[in-house]
Amino acid sequence: MRLSDREQDGVVILEPKGKIMGGPDASLLHDKLYEFIEQNKKKVVIDLAEVDWMNSTGLGILISGYTTLRNTDGELKLANVTEKIQSLLTITKLVTVFDAYESVDEAVKAFK
Amino acid sequence: MSLELAKTLLFFLTGAFLVFLAITITRDNFSNRLNRVTGAMLLFAGLGPIFVALGRMVDPTAGAAAGFQESGSYALHYIWELFFPSLLLFAWLFPIDRLSGFRHPRLRYLIFIPQLLHMVIVLFFNSLINALDTLRVERAAEGLSSIILTPLAKVVSVLYLLVSFIRSYEASIFGVVNLIYVAAAFYFLETGKKYVTNPRLLTQTRVVLWATRIGLGVFLVTHLGATILPYDVPEGLKSFMMIMAVASGAGIFIFATIRYQFLDVRLIFRQSFVYSITSALLVGLYIILVVQSRGILQPVFGAQAQIVSYAFIILVLLFFQPINNWVEELIRSLFIRTRTDHRNVIERFSRQVISLFDPTRLRGIIDETLKTTLLVEKVYFVLFDDEVEEYALLPSEDNAKRVVLGRDDLMLRGINLLDTPTYSHSLTDYREGSSLARLLEERAVKLVLPMKDAEHLLGFVALTDKAAGYSYSAEDLNLLGVLSNQMVTALINARLYVESLERIRLQEEVTMARQIQLDLLPSSPPDIPCGLISAISTPSRTVGGDFFDFLPLDDNRVGVCIADASGKGMPAALLIAQTQAILKSEVCNGNPIDVVLSNMNQQIVSSSSSEKYVTLFYGELDTAAGNFAYANAGHNYPILVRATGEVELLKTGGPVIGALPMMRYRSDSVQLRKDDVLFLFTDGLSEAMNSKEEEYTEERVRQYVATNKDCDPQTLIDRILQDVRLFDPTYPPRDDTTIIAIKVNNGFTVHEG
Numbered sequence: 001m002r003l004s005d006r007e008q009d010g011v012v013i014l015e016p017k018g019k020i021m022g023g024p025d026a027s028l029l030h031d032k033l034y035e036f037i038e039q040n041k042k043k044v045v046i047d048l049a050e051v052d053w054m055n056s057t058g059l060g061i062l063i064s065g066y067t068t069l070r071n072t073d074g075e076l077k078l079a080n081v082t083e084k085i086q087s088l089l090t091i092t093k094l095v096t097v098f099d100a101y102e103s104v105d106e107a108v109k110a111f112k
Numbered sequence: 113m114s115l116e117l118a119k120t121l122l123f124f125l126t127g128a129f130l131v132f133l134a135i136t137i138t139r140d141n142f143s144n145r146l147n148r149v150t151g152a153m154l155l156f157a158g159l160g161p162i163f164v165a166l167g168r169m170v171d172p173t174a175g176a177a178a179g180f181q182e183s184g185s186y187a188l189h190y191i192w193e194l195f196f197p198s199l200l201l202f203a204w205l206f207p208i209d210r211l212s213g214f215r216h217p218r219l220r221y222l223i224f225i226p227q228l229l230h231m232v233i234v235l236f237f238n239s240l241i242n243a244l245d246t247l248r249v250e251r252a253a254e255g256l257s258s259i260i261l262t263p264l265a266k267v268v269s270v271l272y273l274l275v276s277f278i279r280s281y282e283a284s285i286f287g288v289v290n291l292i293y294v295a296a297a298f299y300f301l302e303t304g305k306k307y308v309t310n311p312r313l314l315t316q317t318r319v320v321l322w323a324t325r326i327g328l329g330v331f332l333v334t335h336l337g338a339t340i341l342p343y344d345v346p347e348g349l350k351s352f353m354m355i356m357a358v359a360s361g362a363g364i365f366i367f368a369t370i371r372y373q374f375l376d377v378r379l380i381f382r383q384s385f386v387y388s389i390t391s392a393l394l395v396g397l398y399i400i401l402v403v404q405s406r407g408i409l410q411p412v413f414g415a416q417a418q419i420v421s422y423a424f425i426i427l428v429l430l431f432f433q434p435i436n437n438w439v440e441e442l443i444r445s446l447f448i449r450t451r452t453d454h455r456n457v458i459e460r461f462s463r464q465v466i467s468l469f470d471p472t473r474l475r476g477i478i479d480e481t482l483k484t485t486l487l488v489e490k491v492y493f494v495l496f497d498d499e500v501e502e503y504a505l506l507p508s509e510d511n512a513k514r515v516v517l518g519r520d521d522l523m524l525r526g527i528n529l530l531d532t533p534t535y536s537h538s539l540t541d542y543r544e545g546s547s548l549a550r551l552l553e554e555r556a557v558k559l560v561l562p563m564k565d566a567e568h569l570l571g572f573v574a575l576t577d578k579a580a581g582y583s584y585s586a587e588d589l590n591l592l593g594v595l596s597n598q599m600v601t602a603l604i605n606a607r608l609y610v611e612s613l614e615r616i617r618l619q620e621e622v623t624m625a626r627q628i629q630l631d632l633l634p635s636s637p638p639d640i641p642c643g644l645i646s647a648i649s650t651p652s653r654t655v656g657g658d659f660f661d662f663l664p665l666d667d668n669r670v671g672v673c674i675a676d677a678s679g680k681g682m683p684a685a686l687l688i689a690q691t692q693a694i695l696k697s698e699v700c701n702g703n704p705i706d707v708v709l710s711n712m713n714q715q716i717v718s719s720s721s722s723e724k725y726v727t728l729f730y731g732e733l734d735t736a737a738g739n740f741a742y743a744n745a746g747h748n749y750p751i752l753v754r755a756t757g758e759v760e761l762l763k764t765g766g767p768v769i770g771a772l773p774m775m776r777y778r779s780d781s782v783q784l785r786k787d788d789v790l791f792l793f794t795d796g797l798s799e800a801m802n803s804k805e806e807e808y809t810e811e812r813v814r815q816y817v818a819t820n821k822d823c824d825p826q827t828l829i830d831r832i833l834q835d836v837r838l839f840d841p842t843y844p845p846r847d848d849t850t851i852i853a854i855k856v857n858n859g860f861t862v863h864e865g
Contacts, residue, residue: 026723055799056676056678059678060679063725063772091727091747091749092767093766093767094771097767
């Protein structure tokens with residue numbers, strides 16, 4: 001997984017690319033999130049458009065990000081959830097937990 | 113004549129050998145005071161016999177006469193007495209340095225005065241006594257009545273008497289003085305020995321003491337016995353015994369000094385031997401030629417016979433080198449290498465460490481090698497500790513307590529830049545605020561040997577001065593450089609070995625964990641009256657994150673569970689073991705399924721981080737009535753294939769367990785009928801992936817189960833696994849795979865609800 005980030009209207013957009021799996025990916029995303037939390041930037045959208053695959057560990061990373069932000073009064077939203085990830089969220093019944101949007105713009109808009 | 117010549121040669125050979133040794137030892141490490149003092153001692157001891165030999169060459173009868181009347185070069189041999197103050201100086205320096213504590217170090221040279229005085233007396237005695245005599249006679253002639261000159265006359269008279277007295281007893285007086293010097297040196301050596309801890313240095317001190325004893329004994333018997341006591345020893349025998357005293361005493365002494373102090377003993381011995389033997393050979397040849405041919409040459413060349421001698425000396429100089437080489441070759445074949453020879457040290461060290469994998473023993477061998485071959489007083493090890501990921505001063509023979517160093521220690525960074533053995537005083541730039549610098553200073557560390565693997569500093573060895581305050585020679589530093597390279601190799605080997613042991617141990621632990629995990633799984637599926645159950649669980653690694661379980665609830669009901677922890681391997685296995693235990697206790701409490709799941713969720717949330725979760729499906733089958741109540745916590749939908757081929761998915765439940773607190777779960781139930789197949793699996797099956805990165809997919813699982821619904825459950829499992837293997841030949845999977853298949857064979861008496 002490669003991870004880039006940008007900001008849009010005061011919302012942090014994280015853009016992981018490739019496969020979200022275990023190992024270094026977890027700490028990469030985790031550290032990035034903390035970096036923003038420390039700057040008091042706690043509105044985060046993860047843009048999953050370029051994520052082609054995610055295993056159970058990868059989903060764990062998302063859950064962890066979600067919990068971390070929620071525990072610091074922040075919020076995590078997902079955007080551009082691919083079909084594969086959508087089905088994963090459906091099976092695990094985490095669709096009810098994560099706010100998922102069709103585009104980044106919509107996710108950002110939802111923060112207002 | 114030939115006996116006399118042999119004696120002269122013996123004198124010369126002994127003297128030359130000592131002088132050459134003196135030069136070699138001084139040159140070996142001129143900056144070291146001990147080397148200089150040892151050198152001076154040997155030089156003086158050697159000059160004596162040389163001058164005797166030279167005196168005998170000039171006048172073969174010299175030495176036969178007793179007393180101070182001899183003159184010229186023979187009398188010069190008294191310079192050898194300077195050996196005694198040098199010996200005393202040596203005893204002040206060895207084996208412990210007492211000189212550095214002196215407030216006025218230069219005063220130590222005062223001890224040379226008696227022997228210098230003796231030399232002056234012997235050399236200039238005749239002219240002195242003549243001068244005094246003349247002066248006395250002159251004064252007497254001018255008349256003793258002269259009042260002004262009377263005191264001067266008295267002084268001259270007293271001086272005359274004093275010199276006459278010394279003249280009579282010169283040999284006895286200075287014999288006693290020399291004896292006192294030897295005794296004092298003996299005393300200092302003996303007392304210094306108590307402070308020696310290094311075994312090699314202790315041996316050296318013992319040998320030096322023996323050398324002193326032997327030298328002293330022979331000296332007493334010959335020289336003092338002959339001069340103080342009134343018995344007569346022939347002068348020839350006396351000088352021979354003196355030579356023996358010097359040769360045996362100084363010989364053992366030299367042996368001890370070289371054997372235990374210098375590394376390349378072979379080189380030093382060889383050089384000194386070769387030079388002295390070669391020069392003795394040439395000088396002997398010269399003497400024979402000159403003496404024998406004098407009678408022939410004199411009449412032929414007349415006054416120019418002298419020129420022939422000079423020509424011969426030039427010839428000798430020309431031939432010195434080739435003859436020297438020849439003698440050296442000869443000696444090389446005769447000498448045996450010793451343990452302290454540089455090459456032997458390296459060879460022995462590498463032989464010892466190449467098969468040594470225990471880091472503690474390795475440090476022990478480094479410690480021993482440095483102490484025995486280089487006489488290093490104390491050795492400290494600072495190594496990178498993989499466990500705490502910090503550098504630490506390790507406990508060793510010389511260091512009781514382990515001290516962990518700060519990662520950013522300035523001195524450590526300084527040492528990181530080094531490549532070769534370096535004196536710690538040259539690292540002053542890195543001292544500021546460094547706790548390492550303070551540690552090294554407290555331990556009087558002089559030399560630092562960095563051990564680097566490419567650019568990574570594995571650690572370093574810190575050395576104090578050598579025992580008895582010897583400093584390191586250039587050869588020592590070279591040797592240390594080579595040794596530290598070998599230490600690096602040995603350390604890396606040892607570390608790899610420890611790592612491989614660690615891996616084996618871990619592997620064994622994992623194997624044991626695997627066994628525990630297998631024991632946690634039901635050994636066989638339960639017998640149910642309404643049909644057949646089969647189950648299989650294959651971990652992708654030795655241990656897995658999947659589990660299935662069958663829990664007997666009462667006579668008619670059996671609990672069925674399949675679960676998959678996020679992640680793989682050991683962490684997943686631990687999470688799954690916990691889940692399994694909690695499930696059992698919750699089910700035993702008799703809670704309804706939805707409560708079981710939400711209780712489990714709460715417990716696991718509170719005891720694990722949120723990225724660790726479990727997908728779990730739990731159902732309770734009424735084997736008499738065919739009712740199957742269940743709740744699905746985020747698990748892959750189990751497939752219910754009806755006898756008609758219709759497929760139902762068991763979805764009802766809630767989110768995965770352990771990820772988020774306060775989750776609610778709903779339960780549902782289905783009525784099973786004859787020939788229905790219930791197929792539960794984990795994503796290892798549906799997500800099996802072929803080389804084109806295509807997944808097997810849940811859809812394909814459903815189709816396959818639906819198509820093969822008439823098989824018994826074990827056959828169904830075998831076939832679908834076979835099908836997966838066709839799809840992905842690299843199967844067994846990259847993820848854990850677990851399957852439960854339940855086939856209903858009988859109809860139920862209870863009417864369908």
